[in-house]
Amino acid sequence: MSTLFEKLGGEGAVDAAVDIFYRKVLADDSINHFFETTDMAAQHAKQKSFLTMAFGGPNNYTGADMRAAHAPLVAKGLNEDHFNAVAGHLQSTLEELNVPADLIGEVMAIAGSTKDDVLGR
Amino acid sequence: MPEIIYKGRVYPGEQDETVLDTLCRHDVNVPFSCRAGNCHTCMLHCLNGEVSTASQQNLKPALKALNYFLPCQCVPSSDIEVNLPDEEDVYVSARLVEKAKLSPTVWRFRLETAVPVYYHAGQFLNLKNDNWVRSYSLASLPTEDAALEIQVKRMPEGEMSHWLIDEFSPGMHIEIEGPHGHCFYTNDSPQRSILCIGTSTGLAPLIGIVRDALHQGHRGDIHLYHGVRMREELYLHEMLQAMASEHSHFHYHACVSGDEASDGIKHGRASEIALEEHPELKNWQVFLCGAPEMVQKTRMKAYLAGATMNDISADAFTTPDH
Numbered sequence: 451m452s453t454l455f456e457k458l459g460g461e462g463a464v465d466a467a468v469d470i471f472y473r474k475v476l477a478d479d480s481i482n483h484f485f486e487t488t489d490m491a492a493q494h495a496k497q498k499s500f501l502t503m504a505f506g507g508p509n510n511y512t513g514a515d516m517r518a519a520h521a522p523l524v525a526k527g528l529n530e531d532h533f534n535a536v537a538g539h540l541q542s543t544l545e546e547l548n549v550p551a552d553l554i555g556e557v558m559a560i561a562g563s564t565k566d567d568v569l570g571r
Numbered sequence: 572m573p574e575i576i577y578k579g580r581v582y583p584g585e586q587d588e589t590v591l592d593t594l595c596r597h598d599v600n601v602p603f604s605c606r607a608g609n610c611h612t613c614m615l616h617c618l619n620g621e622v623s624t625a626s627q628q629n630l631k632p633a634l635k636a637l638n639y640f641l642p643c644q645c646v647p648s649s650d651i652e653v654n655l656p657d658e659e660d661v662y663v664s665a666r667l668v669e670k671a672k673l674s675p676t677v678w679r680f681r682l683e684t685a686v687p688v689y690y691h692a693g694q695f696l697n698l699k700n701d702n703w704v705r706s707y708s709l710a711s712l713p714t715e716d717a718a719l720e721i722q723v724k725r726m727p728e729g730e731m732s733h734w735l736i737d738e739f740s741p742g743m744h745i746e747i748e749g750p751h752g753h754c755f756y757t758n759d760s761p762q763r764s765i766l767c768i769g770t771s772t773g774l775a776p777l778i779g780i781v782r783d784a785l786h787q788g789h790r791g792d793i794h795l796y797h798g799v800r801m802r803e804e805l806y807l808h809e810m811l812q813a814m815a816s817e818h819s820h821f822h823y824h825a826c827v828s829g830d831e832a833s834d835g836i837k838h839g840r841a842s843e844i845a846l847e848e849h850p851e852l853k854n855w856q857v858f859l860c861g862a863p864e865m866v867q868k869t870r871m872k873a874y875l876a877g878a879t880m881n882d883i884s885a886d887a888f889t890t891p892d893h
Contacts (some may be wrong), residue, residue, distance in 0.1 A: 461608075465629075469874075469879050469880065472874075472880075473874065473875055476871065476874070476875060477875060490867075490870055490871065490874065490880065491880055494880040495611055499605055499607070502607065507607075508607045509605065509607050510605060510606060510607065
């Protein structure tokens, strides 16, 4: 029985998705101020870690890590609309890559499971 | 079992253990975070021995060429010696063999060392005199030029620039350290298009990178945009025009932001003109050198125009004299 990560195409799939995904996020004026950074390469690596986790791949993220990492953004007003906007970009990235709908559903469920931690609730 | 050598000490590995796990098991204090090959926090430099393909697959070509790798992704098959990035460098003495004025504000310095310095055109050196240490990019090509070439702009507040331009004379020595930096040409895809954008003496590493690419037989188009404020600040203008007429796939674009356009010179900011003329950068390699604000903004624009993050290289020390 192959894992979700394997079904999606493993690390190659993450590599294919990360540039499309991060570009959508940066181009979205409703959320891109949360991603302003002087180190785009580091930010890009973080997006890749996030996608790896959402794809069911190897990661060591805990809810506490998610909370701590997003706390400064919550302080700046990060809310459910922003979370949903990012999730929407993830979904459309996967659609653009012709990922089957059932696998998209599994990815979106993993991403959705982080909501309370990301929003510090 | 393979052994890991780190800072002169030997750490025996266990079956199927990664380099990072071996070091951590021996309580060696090295940085790491995700342990999954994503964050790159743990990146090390392999000095001797072989690292796994998997541990280099996500690194920039330039880092691979320097034998950097991710120890969390590397189960070594034989002994390897590793170090933190860049710590192996030391100062060596260099002698000034030539100093020439290239524009009202920019000087060229050519330095020679007793022992050869191994570098890629576009990397940078640290120069140290009795008072200051400053970084300067290399415009020379190790395979073509006997001397190391740097280009220095006189900065009103830049004490090192005044010292180099006013005091440092041929025959004198200075301490150099390096090279550093990952902004250089690698010939793994010679058919792709290359976009180079530089402001002021950000031109220095780009000249090195362009010459390196041409020398290594790059076949794709190479566009170099050099931006300055006033016409007289353009330097090596005739040399670059001559290079462009010699190589039909090398295109040189001189841009002045505070002066009129004239024959062969465009009016506007180099980065804006370049992105207007090349709005689609999918599969391009991009090199950015110069003022930090320009580099940051243009990196974002180039990325949004389709270049991947791994294909955008920027000079780490973005101000030529700071």
